[in-house]
Amino acid sequence: MRRPSLAWGAWAVAAATALAARPADARSPAASAEAAIRVEPRSIEVGMFYRGTAVRVEGTAPAGFRLALVCVGPEGRVELKRKGKVWNLLWMSVGSVTFERVPSVYLASVDPEGARPERPSELWPGLGYDGIEAQVLPADADEGTRSLFREFMRLREQERLYSHTLLRREDPSDEAAAPGGAVPVGLGRTAPSTRVWAELALPASAPPGAYEIRMIALRDGASEILASERLTVVRVGLARLVTSMARSHGLAYGILSVAAALAAGLLSGVLFAGAKKGH
Amino acid sequence: MDFTVFLPVAGTAVNVFVLLGLGGGVGFLSGLFGVGGGFLMTPLLMMIGVPPVVAAATDSNQIVAASTSGAYAHARAGSVDFKMGTLLFSGGILGGTIGVYLIKLMRELGSADFLIQITYVVMLGAIGSYMFFESLDGLRGRRRALASSGKPSAYSRIVGALPWKMEFPRSGITLSPVMPVVLGTIVGILAAVMGVGGGFIMVPVMVYLLRMPMHVVVGTSLFQILFTCIHVTILQATLNHAVDVVLALLLLLGSVVGAQIGAKTSRRLNADQLKIFMAVIVLAVMLKMLLGLMRTPASLVSYAGGHG
Numbered sequence: 275m276r277r278p279s280l281a282w283g284a285w286a287v288a289a290a291t292a293l294a295a296r297p298a299d300a301r302s303p304a305a306s307a308e309a310a311i312r313v314e315p316r317s318i319e320v321g322m323f324y325r326g327t328a329v330r331v332e333g334t335a336p337a338g339f340r341l342a343l344v345c346v347g348p349e350g351r352v353e354l355k356r357k358g359k360v361w362n363l364l365w366m367s368v369g370s371v372t373f374e375r376v377p378s379v380y381l382a383s384v385d386p387e388g389a390r391p392e393r394p395s396e397l398w399p400g401l402g403y404d405g406i407e408a409q410v411l412p413a414d415a416d417e418g419t420r421s422l423f424r425e426f427m428r429l430r431e432q433e434r435l436y437s438h439t440l441l442r443r444e445d446p447s448d449e450a451a452a453p454g455g456a457v458p459v460g461l462g463r464t465a466p467s468t469r470v471w472a473e474l475a476l477p478a479s480a481p482p483g484a485y486e487i488r489m490i491a492l493r494d495g496a497s498e499i500l501a502s503e504r505l506t507v508v509r510v511g512l513a514r515l516v517t518s519m520a521r522s523h524g525l526a527y528g529i530l531s532v533a534a535a536l537a538a539g540l541l542s543g544v545l546f547a548g549a550k551k552g553h
Numbered sequence: 554m555d556f557t558v559f560l561p562v563a564g565t566a567v568n569v570f571v572l573l574g575l576g577g578g579v580g581f582l583s584g585l586f587g588v589g590g591g592f593l594m595t596p597l598l599m600m601i602g603v604p605p606v607v608a609a610a611t612d613s614n615q616i617v618a619a620s621t622s623g624a625y626a627h628a629r630a631g632s633v634d635f636k637m638g639t640l641l642f643s644g645g646i647l648g649g650t651i652g653v654y655l656i657k658l659m660r661e662l663g664s665a666d667f668l669i670q671i672t673y674v675v676m677l678g679a680i681g682s683y684m685f686f687e688s689l690d691g692l693r694g695r696r697r698a699l700a701s702s703g704k705p706s707a708y709s710r711i712v713g714a715l716p717w718k719m720e721f722p723r724s725g726i727t728l729s730p731v732m733p734v735v736l737g738t739i740v741g742i743l744a745a746v747m748g749v750g751g752g753f754i755m756v757p758v759m760v761y762l763l764r765m766p767m768h769v770v771v772g773t774s775l776f777q778i779l780f781t782c783i784h785v786t787i788l789q790a791t792l793n794h795a796v797d798v799v800l801a802l803l804l805l806l807g808s809v810v811g812a813q814i815g816a817k818t819s820r821r822l823n824a825d826q827l828k829i830f831m832a833v834i835v836l837a838v839m840l841k842m843l844l845g846l847m848r849t850p851a852s853l854v855s856y857a858g859g860h861g
Contacts, residue, residue, distance in 0.1 A: 323797070325557040325566040353857040357850050363844040366670050370857055425853045432852075433602070478559060478566035479602065509561065512799075516561040520794050528790025531614050531798045532783050535805055539621025542809035546622075547629055 286313050300320075308467070309335040309500035311343075316503070318476070319510045326478040331383070331487055332471040335500050337446050339491035340385045345474045345505065347379025348483035354426060367384045371422055373410050380406060380430075383441040383472035403427050403436070434477040441472040482507045563607045563798035564764065569803060571601060576615060576807025583616070583808065584623040584815025586771060586831045588752030588778075591616060592838055594804070600748035605856055610789035611797045611804070612781045618805035619812045620779040626816035627772025634769050636722040638776040640733035641740075641755065645781055648741020655742065674842050676743070680757045684828050691825035700801075724765040724773075736762055737777075744781075752778055753835060760828070767824035771816075 313335040318327050331343045351374050358368035380403075388451050407423055415423075430436040470489070485505040491498055509517050519527045556569040575597055581592040591612050672817035676714050715729030740754045752774055759770040790796040819827060 280628060320559060322559050322561075323555075323557065324559045354854040355857050357853045357855065364670075365848070365850050366846055367855075371854070413719070422854055429852050429854060479564050481564060500606055513561040513610050516798060518798065520790070520798075524791040524794050525787070527794075527798070528787040528796060531790060531796050531801060532617055532786050534798065534802065535614050535617035535786075536621050536783075538802070538805050539618040539809055539812075542622045542813060543625030543629075544785075546626065546813040 297384045309333065309489060309491075311487065311501040312403065313487050313503045313505055315505075317506045317508065319508055320478075320482065321509075321511045322513050324478055324513070326480075327486070328473045329476055329505060330471065330473050332469070333501060334467045334490040335429050335489065335491055337468050339468065339500075341441070341443070341470050341500075342382055342384045342492075343441055343467065343470060343474070344383070344488045344490060345379060345381040345476070346377050346486050346488065347480060348485070349375045349377055350481075352376045354422070354427070356422060366464050366503050371419070373423065373426065377406060378411055378483070379476065379485065380434065380436045381474040381476070382437070382440075383439045383474060385443060385470070386440040421471050433479060435479065437475070439472065439474075441470050443455055444469045476507075480507060483511050554669020558799065558803070560603070560797050560800045562795065563603045563611070563800055565602045565604075567601055567603075567800075572800065572803040573807040575601075576619075576804035577811040578807075579738070579804075580619045580622070580811025581815040581818075582811075582834070583619045583775070584626065584812035584817075585819045586752075586756065586815075586827070588756065588774065588831075590619070590752075590808075592753065598800075603797075606793055606795045607797055607800070610786070610793060610795035611800045613785040613789060614796050614798070614801040615804040616782040616809055617779060617786060618801075619808035620775045620782065622809040623812040623816050624772060624775040624779055626813055627775060630772070630816075630820060631723070632768045633772035633776050634721055634765065635773075635776065636719075637721050637724055637733055637759075637763070637765065638773045640730050641737035641759075641773070642777045642780045644734040644739075645741035645777065646784070647734075649744065649784075650741075651738070651783075652742040652744065670842070670846060672743075674839055674846070677753065677835050677839035677842070680754070681832050681839055683761075684757060685832035685836065686777035688825040688828035688832060692829065721765075724763075724769050726764055728763070733763060737782075739774070749773030753838075756831065767827050768820070771819055771827070 277459045281477050311331065315327070316330075318329075329345065331345070333341065333343060335341055351372060353370060355367040356369045356371050357365055359365055360368065403424075406427065407420065411419060411423055427436055474487075483506075485507060486502055487505055488502045489500045491500045509513075519530075557566045558569050559566045575594065579594045579597075582588060583590045591609070594612045594615070595605075595608045598612065599605055603611070624633060632763070646746075679765055712728060712732060715731045716731050717731070718727055719730050720727050736758050740758055755777065756770055756774050759765045759774065760767060765773070786796060822830075
């Protein structure tokens, strides 16, 4: 595995601090007063034809920061099977491992400044994943556990629940090109601001709950959450009814499911028998 | 037009036609061979993004539909031995309960997963090979002289010595009800330990140990699987909240049609043809499992839940 450079290491430490800290505690009053974030949509309704959504996040911050936009889903417990080699021949489950307080979703869109665009995800390993690791694993976790946790994060990447992309950025020097020029911030003041935006792809498998969208800034090796917004994912209609029945009335739901299956099986049997007679 | 549907309990979105196709294919096998098809459906559902525990639980629900459809078709054709099926199912319930406790004990002792998977591969290999060569001989017109030596085997002597002989007119055999109950219990234990429905073990048991005719075996196996899967579905819905009824309904739309076509096809094939196809599938599943165990996995972790 490629080692992150010293600069990215600084990002890792900074992002870990930012992930663990509550936004209100981590904000610098001066910077956060001039920062703003906008999320569209702020509420996602998951119905029977939902297949994922692109969440557009746009932020403004005082010039001079390197920025990241991060979407963090509700935390929970994850139980995994660990695979290993038995008799030096066969791969199979050799145990289980449980991780607590794992974010269900972690979509980070990071500043392209200084990044190698051809391999952005590899260049930004420290932004969020090291932070998640620091949050979930105890400081004295052994290398085996850490290695399993990284495997798990790769699994989440395959499921598109965790991702790293590059954000789009307009600096004050780009004012001529930027629509609207300098961005108004604070109480009617206009200051040179950097505008960043990204489209975070939230997959259909993202669970319902309260998400937090954060704008994280790094300057002189220190990290701060400049602004944050809530994003809500809720089930609606039939999707909500089925989920609620399955969780709250398991026995009735099970009997109904079996009844539906029996009815469908018998109906098809009768229809096919009828069709056979017809011929 | 987009044909994607959101599966509320699985928490993922899948194309409707993929689910109908999966249901149809597995339902066909179910109607043809009298197996539930869980060994095939669960990994396929996992491949399209359904969580393992939901895949296993929902699969049981759709097998209820497919086996109802298949068993109904076989019952109309007079190829279900209800008496034998009821005895096997009674043993299966007892064996399933013993198996659940056994697996708990094995997990406490460690290396349970290893034992389960190795047992599965060895059993599938042995059953598949025996069925393959036996039916090949049958197709070539050389039936193995099992009882032609004049001297009854130890197994035949034990079966003959069992009390309360009972007639099973549909299968054309007479034997003690102790046999199907004991064999049903053993299959139930193996099915619970291996985490599968047991059709793959039950069918050879009925053919080779109960000496039932192949066409009655398929229908009776479906009848027995139907009740096993009703039991499992209700348990999974109550304990794990893992049955996705939307997913099950879409799968069963395909599978009930597939099961009917399978049952129709099965009546057109002779017993040896059916057995040889079954043997090929059993051996293919065994090989797939063996390769899966030998190849380095894409990830060293997987979500807990689902079939072993």
